[in-house]
Amino acid sequence: MKHADFLIVGGSAAGTTAAEVIRSLEADSSIIVVTDEPHEEYSRVLLPQYVTHKVERENIFLKKADWYREKLIELIKLTRVTKLSAKEHKVTLESGEEIQYGKLLIAVGGFPLKLSVPGDDLENIHYLRTLEDADKFIESSKKGKKGVIVGGGLVSLDFAEGMRANGVEEVTILVREPYYWFGKLDRDSSRIIKSVLEKNGVAIAEGEEVDHFEGLGKVSKVVTKSQKSFDCDVVGVGIGIKSDFSWLEGSGIKIDRAIVTNEYLETSIEDIYAAGDCAQFHDVIFEREHIMGNWANATSQGAAVAKTMVGQRTVFESASFYSDTFFECKYSFIGVVDDNFADKIISRGSVESGKMTRIFIKTIGSVMIIVGATVINNPANVAPLTSIIKKKVDFSAYKEKFVDLSFDLNDIL
Numbered sequence: 564m565k566h567a568d569f570l571i572v573g574g575s576a577a578g579t580t581a582a583e584v585i586r587s588l589e590a591d592s593s594i595i596v597v598t599d600e601p602h603e604e605y606s607r608v609l610l611p612q613y614v615t616h617k618v619e620r621e622n623i624f625l626k627k628a629d630w631y632r633e634k635l636i637e638l639i640k641l642t643r644v645t646k647l648s649a650k651e652h653k654v655t656l657e658s659g660e661e662i663q664y665g666k667l668l669i670a671v672g673g674f675p676l677k678l679s680v681p682g683d684d685l686e687n688i689h690y691l692r693t694l695e696d697a698d699k700f701i702e703s704s705k706k707g708k709k710g711v712i713v714g715g716g717l718v719s720l721d722f723a724e725g726m727r728a729n730g731v732e733e734v735t736i737l738v739r740e741p742y743y744w745f746g747k748l749d750r751d752s753s754r755i756i757k758s759v760l761e762k763n764g765v766a767i768a769e770g771e772e773v774d775h776f777e778g779l780g781k782v783s784k785v786v787t788k789s790q791k792s793f794d795c796d797v798v799g800v801g802i803g804i805k806s807d808f809s810w811l812e813g814s815g816i817k818i819d820r821a822i823v824t825n826e827y828l829e830t831s832i833e834d835i836y837a838a839g840d841c842a843q844f845h846d847v848i849f850e851r852e853h854i855m856g857n858w859a860n861a862t863s864q865g866a867a868v869a870k871t872m873v874g875q876r877t878v879f880e881s882a883s884f885y886s887d888t889f890f891e892c893k894y895s896f897i898g899v900v901d902d903n904f905a906d907k908i909i910s911r912g913s914v915e916s917g918k919m920t921r922i923f924i925k926t927i928g929s930v931m932i933i934v935g936a937t938v939i940n941n942p943a944n945v946a947p948l949t950s951i952i953k954k955k956v957d958f959s960a961y962k963e964k965f966v967d968l969s970f971d972l973n974d975i976l
């Protein structure tokens with residue numbers, strides 16, 4: 564049976580960073596990374612720019628085969644891990660082969676939730692998570708004239724820009740909720756997003772939920788529960804992600820919304836760790852259980868857990884940060900953006916100006932701290948707000964001034 568001192572399942576942001584940091588700390592230990600994808604590490608974050616042809620395919624790859632050889636990291640590609648036997652310290656691969664480990668890192672991320680409605684197996688209905696997904700989406704979009712996107716979240720913006728960049732003439736996003744990004748943004752911030760989309764030839768149909776797809780082999784129509792019908796020849800679906808933990812069944816590992824870890828990213832079972840999108844960790848900044856779905860977090864967790872795995876126990880501590888651009892709009896989500904966690908939300912900006920910053924405030928005793936922020940088209944607010952959140956600055960003296968756009972947030976620091 565093969566043996567690895569450090570076995571890593573998942574070869575993306577969290578897994579590859581962990582392998583790299585372990586190697587930098589342990590020259591002689593054996594490291595194996597198993598991935599079910601056919602590639603060395605590539606950037607998922609660049610996929611939106613790849614589908615809009617701003618980035619060439621070869622520039623998406625972050626690591627070449629030589630890198631793994633030089634670092635003495637064995638990469639097993641195109642192979643799924645199908646079982647964990649924690650007591651025996653081993654995993655089983657889909658081929659039936661087993662690998663014994665000293666320490667195991669689970670870095671399996673997530674996969675897109677499938678929309679399960681009649682007609683969901685028709686051609687030209689796309690999801691976006693892998694490079695292959697992106698290739699197929701580009702191919703359909705180049706031939707398409709009318710596009711429909713299902714879901715009002717991050718990936719829908721990538722689909723919208725991708726369709727327009729590939730010549731799709733009419734694009735409509737179907738959003739089940741009353742407005743785009745309901746639950747993450749307020750109505751005014753959402754209006755700004757909507758007007759950017761509309762300026763760029765993308766319509767939003769709010770309160771519309773897909774009932775079924777129609778078509779002969781290829782999709783030609785989306786019909787919603789309100790019986791509205793949208794002609795289309797390409798569809799993008801972005802309704803959330805989920806992790807596949809079926810291979811962990813019976814292992815005894817604690818799973819809640821994701822794999823439960825403490826602040827060291829240690830799971831409930833000794834010698835097993837989790838990092839990245841699949842980890843539900845104890846957040847020491849805000850003292851709560853948290854899952855972060857972004858690249859920077861996945862690499863930071865990979866680096867922190869690597870130290871812990873080699874015996875240098877390291878607390879993972881970071882405020883969540885997600886920033887992106889679609890068409891000409893820049894947006895960022897910083898820290899905890901959750902109405903249920905915050906006591907108060909204050910906004911600066913307006914729909915007319917196309918700029919809006921919202922801060923989420925929590926009062927602890929006599930101290931008011933900002934726990935999170937959403938920032939649309941106000942890039943100058945991002946750096947100071949990130950520092951204010953991380954440093955847990957008492958904001959009580961500034962809450963009246965904040966609404967005044969001329970007030971420089973750097974003055975608080």
Ligand SMILES: Cc1cc2nc3c(=O)[nH]c(=O)nc-3n(C[C@H](O)[C@H](O)[C@H](O)COP(=O)(O)OP(=O)(O)OC[C@H]3O[C@@H](n4cnc5c(N)ncnc54)[C@H](O)[C@@H]3O)c2cc1C
Nearest residue numbers: 573575576577599607643644671672839840856857858861
């Ligand atoms: C289109 C798109 C755009 C994005 N844009 C941004 C952005 O602008 N900014 C940002 O911060 N984040 C962005 N993200 C999110 C970011 O890519 C993820 O947060 C990040 O990739 C998470 O890294 P990870 O290592 O935890 O997991 P993943 O990147 O999901 O990697 C997990 C890997 O494990 C493999 N795997 C799963 N199960 C098994 C198994 N049983 N056996 C073997 N291998 C397995 C998977 O196939 C995958 O290769 C974007 C994501 C997408 C899809």
